[in-house]
Amino acid sequence: MSLSHRGRLLAGSLAFLLALSGGVFADSEPAAEIPETLEARIDALEAELHRLRAELAELRAEGEATPSAPAARAASGSVFNPDLSINALTTLTFDSRDLSDARFGVDEIEVALSGVVDPFASYFASLVFRDDEVEIEEAYATLPHLISPLSLTLGRRLVPVGLWNPLHKHAWPLNNEPLVVQSFLGAPHLLGTGATFEGTWGADTAFTLLGGVATAVESSQFTEDGLEHPLWYARMQGFREQGTGGLQVGLNVLHGPVNPEATLGATTWGLDAKWRTGSAAQQNRTLLQAEYWRNERDGLLSNFSGQGAYLLAERQVAREWTLGGRIEFADDSFGAERTDRWSLAATWQPSEFQRWRLQLDQIDGRDEQVTLQSLFTLGPHPAHPF
Amino acid sequence: MSRLLSMFTQSLLVLLLLPVLAGSAQADSPVRVITTTTDLAYFAQSIGGERVTVEALARPTEDVHHVQVKPSLLAKLNRADLFIRIGLDLEPWVDALLLRVTRSSVRPGGVGYLVAGTGCHLLDAPTGRVDRSRGDVHPAGNPHCWLDPHNAAKIAQAACDALIRVDPAGRALYEANCAALIVRMKSAMAEARALLKQVPDARVIQHHASFVYLFKALGLQVAGTIEPQPGIAPGAGHLARLREQIATEQIRAVVTEPSLNQRTARSVAEQGGALLVTLGQHVDSLPGTGSWEALILENTRRLVTALKGAE
DSSP states (O other), rough: HHHHHHHHHHHHHHHHHHHHHHGSOOOOOOOOOOGGGGGGHHHHHHEEEEHHHHHHHHHHHHHHHSSOOHHHHHHHGGSSSSSEEEEEEEEEEETTTTTEEEEEEEEEEEEEEEEEEEETTEEEEEEEEEEEEEEEEEEOOOOOOOETTTEEEEEHHHEOOSSSSTTTTGOOSSSSSHHHHHHTTTOOHHHHHHHEEEEEEEEEEEEEEEEEEEEEESSSSSGGOOOEEEEEEEEEEEEETTEEEEEEEEEEEEEESTTTSOEEEEEEEEEEEEEESSOTTTTTOOOEEEEEEEEEETTGGGGGOEEEEEEEEEEEEESSEEEEEEEEEEEEEEEEEEEEEEEEEEEEEETTEEEEEEEEETTTTEEEEEEEEEEEEOOOOOOOOO | OHHHHHHHHHHHHHHHHHHHHHHHHTOOOOOEEEEHHHHHHHHHHHHHHGGEEEEEESSSSOOOSSSOOOHHHHHHHOOSSSSEEEEEOOHHHHHHHHHTOGGGGGTTTTTEEEGGGGGGGOOOOOOOOGGGGSOOOOOOOOGGGGHHHHHHHHHHOOOHHHHHHGGGGGGHHHHHHHHHHHHHHHHHHHHHHHTTOOOOEEEEEEETOOHHHHHHOOOOTEEEEEESTTTTTOOHHHHHHHHHHHHHHHEEEEOOOOOOOOHHHHHHHHHHHHHHEESSSTTTTTOOOOOHHHHHHHHHHHHHHHHHHHH
């Protein structure tokens, strides 16, 4: 299918969705009349109601006389400022191949701005200072009910497939990304500029469908030779709530051209599962997470075909301490260039806003690397998804 | 490529059909109320009666400051007619949901969106420069305000007003039920105060500042806090000073709650010579606390038992 056909399909779908959305904004049905059995009770309580109304009026007047702090902030006008947060990641690295070559540096500083634009949209933007360069990592608007029940996200963002890729670096459960994410999505992320539709339905069992199209942004197989062809992606996800946590499984697919003429493409499939339970306050938070990705490239470019997976476990053992580990592999060309790695990490988090993590990685049973990473957070950052 | 496009088109068609199906299921249904806490759910259910269905997003024994942003929470919010939260920085995770919720009426500014804590009288509002050197401080004041009877009445009234906004036909029922609820709450608090009169020395050590409103309403005095700053774990020196304070001042009870790990609180109580008391800050967080009134009375009974038992 040519690009123009895809464009028409997308435009047609958009128009249809917009037409349908009109009904969603209609007023709800008027509620039923009061059941007769309640009338006697209402009569008996009317006198009491009058007395309580007077009392409540007094309470209200009292409240108005002493405005709460948010009210005072609103009056000052600062409430309209976007939320600003800074996450500073610093890493000290030792490599077993050359212990004298310890590297210490600011890994990344993320400056994030978020806020509500108007009743119909919100905006998030993050600037990342990395390796003496400044990059706009994300800058996107979310229009949550323009075409209800689907939300629409427009702009540049971490492509929302899999479990690892949508997480900001400071929210990773370990200091480095999995090999398979590095190989087939991007290092450190797969970024794209485009549009994503997303919908979530259900209750304790929830289903999410999302699909989108974007132009991939550097550091991935979809961006070689400065490609600007569209990358299509979709994710289907099921979630079952269990206490304070739950079990989530997802199926992902990405497809895009990998040569300038767009005659050859790559399709990347992924399966993921995540189970989380417990809570930080009760000091029993547990996380199990796994992803499997399979990459298939057309024609002669099979050196990027392959597969890979990781299994990650994390357990909070005390209020401030968490232990974690990961085993993983990634094959390029289905076994020709297989890499195995395991990692162990101990994380100390004295408050919500400071974290230290010591991690040991062993690659292919010989090369070892130790990293000590610190994270300092300033300001309010939007909560990350499950 | 064709296989991918086919899958994508099929997914879109499913998505397009869903609003139609969802719309047909909404006719003549009760008002769907989603709240952040079980306390708010109890208020909404008591006021709304059979005209509403109510569900809380946070579990009663969950730390309401740190709820996971689960897909199921978004799915529930997407179907709500009315969403009630305390606000006051109590539930920061809600903001991540509100950015994504597709139901416009339950977003800030919508007819079905209520920040119920706005009108409450708040304690412990910080003065001077507010920053994180004070720990997980709440700039507006302590947000655990629903355990105060006056604040609870204001929250109930705000919930009643919100229900009337989204369902005007239920006004008479809502107002009557709200009045009855406030009467029950006042009565329960009077009974609790009478129970506590049996205790001559009502000083306690608290784990987290979750019960300052209840303690104030009951006339209890907080002599110390296990967390040196909100959300900050205590060091060995701080715990040693607390144990010494308990022993020298003969403080009789250390108060904790189900959402917190109780190892530290238990060791402070045992080594200092006080009793550990587990109180519930949310409806249904303890056995037999299915209502706000029952929660207040059960908390008071536990306090009285511990404080008298240590005599």
